Amino acid sequence: MADIHTLTRRLQRPADSKIILCVSDGLGGLPLEPGGRTELETARTPNLDALAQRGVTGLSIPVLPGIAPGSGPGHLGLFGYDPLEYEIGRGVLEALGIDFDLGPDDVAIRGNFCTVDDAGRITDRRAGRIASEIGAALCEKLDRIDIPGVEVFVRHVREYRLVIVFRAPGLGGQVDDTDPQRTGVPPLDPKPRDEASRRTAEICRQFIDRAREILKDDAPANLLTLRGIARRPPIPSFEEVYGTRPAAIAVYPMYRGLARLVGMDVLDAGSTLDDQMDCLQRHWADYDFFFVHYKYTDSTGEDGNFDAKVQRIEELDAAIPRMTELKPDVLIVTGDHSTPAKMKSHSGHPVPTLLVSDLCRFDGSASFGESVCRIGELGHFEARFLMLQALAHAGRLEKYGA
Amino acid sequence: MADIHTLTRRLQRPADSKIILCVSDGLGGLPLEPGGRTELETARTPNLDALAQRGVTGLSIPVLPGIAPGSGPGHLGLFGYDPLEYEIGRGVLEALGIDFDLGPDDVAIRGNFCTVDDAGRITDRRAGRIASEIGAALCEKLDRIDIPGVEVFVRHVREYRLVIVFRAPGLGGQVDDTDPQRTGVPPLDPKPRDEASRRTAEICRQFIDRAREILKDDAPANLLTLRGIARRPPIPSFEEVYGTRPAAIAVYPMYRGLARLVGMDVLDAGSTLDDQMDCLQRHWADYDFFFVHYKYTDSTGEDGNFDAKVQRIEELDAAIPRMTELKPDVLIVTGDHSTPAKMKSHSGHPVPTLLVSDLCRFDGSASFGESVCRIGELGHFEARFLMLQALAHAGRLEKYGA
Numbered sequence: 038m039a040d041i042h043t044l045t046r047r048l049q050r051p052a053d054s055k056i057i058l059c060v061s062d063g064l065g066g067l068p069l070e071p072g073g074r075t076e077l078e079t080a081r082t083p084n085l086d087a088l089a090q091r092g093v094t095g096l097s098i099p100v101l102p103g104i105a106p107g108s109g110p111g112h113l114g115l116f117g118y119d120p121l122e123y124e125i126g127r128g129v130l131e132a133l134g135i136d137f138d139l140g141p142d143d144v145a146i147r148g149n150f151c152t153v154d155d156a157g158r159i160t161d162r163r164a165g166r167i168a169s170e171i172g173a174a175l176c177e178k179l180d181r182i183d184i185p186g187v188e189v190f191v192r193h194v195r196e197y198r199l200v201i202v203f204r205a206p207g208l209g210g211q212v213d214d215t216d217p218q219r220t221g222v223p224p225l226d227p228k229p230r231d232e233a234s235r236r237t238a239e240i241c242r243q244f245i246d247r248a249r250e251i252l253k254d255d256a257p258a259n260l261l262t263l264r265g266i267a268r269r270p271p272i273p274s275f276e277e278v279y280g281t282r283p284a285a286i287a288v289y290p291m292y293r294g295l296a297r298l299v300g301m302d303v304l305d306a307g308s309t310l311d312d313q314m315d316c317l318q319r320h321w322a323d324y325d326f327f328f329v330h331y332k333y334t335d336s337t338g339e340d341g342n343f344d345a346k347v348q349r350i351e352e353l354d355a356a357i358p359r360m361t362e363l364k365p366d367v368l369i370v371t372g373d374h375s376t377p378a379k380m381k382s383h384s385g386h387p388v389p390t391l392l393v394s395d396l397c398r399f400d401g402s403a404s405f406g407e408s409v410c411r412i413g414e415l416g417h418f419e420a421r422f423l424m425l426q427a428l429a430h431a432g433r434l435e436k437y438g439a
Numbered sequence: 440m441a442d443i444h445t446l447t448r449r450l451q452r453p454a455d456s457k458i459i460l461c462v463s464d465g466l467g468g469l470p471l472e473p474g475g476r477t478e479l480e481t482a483r484t485p486n487l488d489a490l491a492q493r494g495v496t497g498l499s500i501p502v503l504p505g506i507a508p509g510s511g512p513g514h515l516g517l518f519g520y521d522p523l524e525y526e527i528g529r530g531v532l533e534a535l536g537i538d539f540d541l542g543p544d545d546v547a548i549r550g551n552f553c554t555v556d557d558a559g560r561i562t563d564r565r566a567g568r569i570a571s572e573i574g575a576a577l578c579e580k581l582d583r584i585d586i587p588g589v590e591v592f593v594r595h596v597r598e599y600r601l602v603i604v605f606r607a608p609g610l611g612g613q614v615d616d617t618d619p620q621r622t623g624v625p626p627l628d629p630k631p632r633d634e635a636s637r638r639t640a641e642i643c644r645q646f647i648d649r650a651r652e653i654l655k656d657d658a659p660a661n662l663l664t665l666r667g668i669a670r671r672p673p674i675p676s677f678e679e680v681y682g683t684r685p686a687a688i689a690v691y692p693m694y695r696g697l698a699r700l701v702g703m704d705v706l707d708a709g710s711t712l713d714d715q716m717d718c719l720q721r722h723w724a725d726y727d728f729f730f731v732h733y734k735y736t737d738s739t740g741e742d743g744n745f746d747a748k749v750q751r752i753e754e755l756d757a758a759i760p761r762m763t764e765l766k767p768d769v770l771i772v773t774g775d776h777s778t779p780a781k782m783k784s785h786s787g788h789p790v791p792t793l794l795v796s797d798l799c800r801f802d803g804s805a806s807f808g809e810s811v812c813r814i815g816e817l818g819h820f821e822a823r824f825l826m827l828q829a830l831a832h833a834g835r836l837e838k839y840g841a
Binding site: 041044048091396398399400401412413414415416417418422425426427428429430434436437438439 | 469470473474475477498502503504505506507508509510511512513522523526527529532781782784785786787788789809810813814818819
């Protein structure tokens, strides 16, 4: 009974309460100088500060202390799925990132167009970084490949990058990459790592043979390599494990895809934060759990632009009243990981988190920021436990045991 | 080596030190208004405050963040038994609650007298809530049922509620309830869920048949249903895993039962806190671990009576000197869960905890309350680790590894 979901399945309590989980991507940061303020602490955030005063705060550990997660494990953790148990392969994440609707029988693959010489040796692993229009046209040709007993989908991502999906019952996802990671040698053979993946490997071989024929006159993109071959992981649905009707309000495809992976309805969120708030208000009656994703705190952090990240946090703050006016029973603001502008990358620093509900103990948090969160009531907690707190504060969990 | 007890068995160090674990049931609370004080923070507690100043504080997570436990898992956690690993069935808890001395071969069952019509269909699942005298008399009749190869015990709880215990080697505890949870249908058949429980189910059937005969003229209590059929869980004894001689000083049967379940000697505790302190002093030389249970912080919380809970905390505070004058090497004051008067129920909020010993690091705690505990030396910890702290601060654990 160690598994969180064994527990939540059993303790689900029907309720009319509503929960908003607002994920500001890469929210956590670092000061630029010792003793300085982080991006969040620098931003003027009257609305988030008011929430912190009404609620409780803490620091979320996305995976394990110090571990910087990608978007996949970062979000799975927040959704209450142990990111060390549920792994999302690169191919699957890439497919989610172009809004491809992966089914349970799908094996997804990240493809790279490459250049090979007459002897079949790779001379350019990225096919001279061909223009996106060219890549897209080549993908349309490859999408017509027909392999008996398998549905084949080929979708362009950008430039030399593409996604390939094989759909057939029982395909294993344990096949080695064909990209040798260097030039001067031919692509590797797609080797299966288990019995269930023998057929997948064989399908990969047939696909490559057909692609070689189709692309033979398309140099520099006259072949492709396959990477991150992976099956969609079997993930129990959010509704089944928590008993809530969940919806995702996310602008970027990857986050819509991650939400779809756990069975959320993905709503038409538009393209701005205002659009997202319109969407939230429009669908308020239809669901009882809303995942709202805000991307720009991560992208500005990745750019190393401290001031831009501060500004993006202030934009999020300005949208908070549109969430609070709906009177959610539980409102959580957190991030899937930290992306300090100082590091220009995801980091393993714990993530500032606030939770507001009428059942909060309060903890004297005067504002929302890393320093305040460090001594908050939520403590330093693993992200995968946040859903338990959300459900508990929404009156959606029965007592455990008598 | 993830199991705590594998570790404590190996690291046990004999010592003369004495530990008091004082559990104030449902101790944690909530302020009634944002920014207000909890019950514990409102109470005048000079003795507990003095302990906090001499010791360290922290917040205990009974099971997992947000999870509100019942008394069973709440106490198992404090005793160092993972409450997600050791589950106590409803029947077992009910038997413990009437001070029934369950043996290792016992299957315990919660029974409800019910009314059935001539066709055998239930018309009242609680037999018109018969008076306790009537229920008691019927239980005496049923207690005489004789089933070959099994000892049968029938004990009255109150009104229409009773406990049935079957004692025989090898009986499984996986049998479905016979209560259909609605009227207009007959009781369900006691179906076994595993091979080991086939015989238990057969015994249940024989018992019901005999009971039907015995009760046939006792309408409205002319039959009974069986619920929470459960075997006493196999729990290693406190003495074996920790190397201490433990005693329980509890007034209420359920807590005496829980203590007995982990192998504590259950002492004659009288009925008041003063009686309990007399008992503690009388037996001080006989044991080296004392579990003292104080019920009224929970019951006043369940009643939603903030002021009464405050008063009960002050009563506990007044008893503290009788514990400290014994000069225990370690004195812990905590709760098995929170029971905020505001919620009138157990909750998943972490529980204020203090530990005093000569080996404390001190943490500047000025008083005993949730806000102070939030930043204390013990941190936010899972309750099942508290026994490690108790043993460590009592000099009862060897170093782990060289």
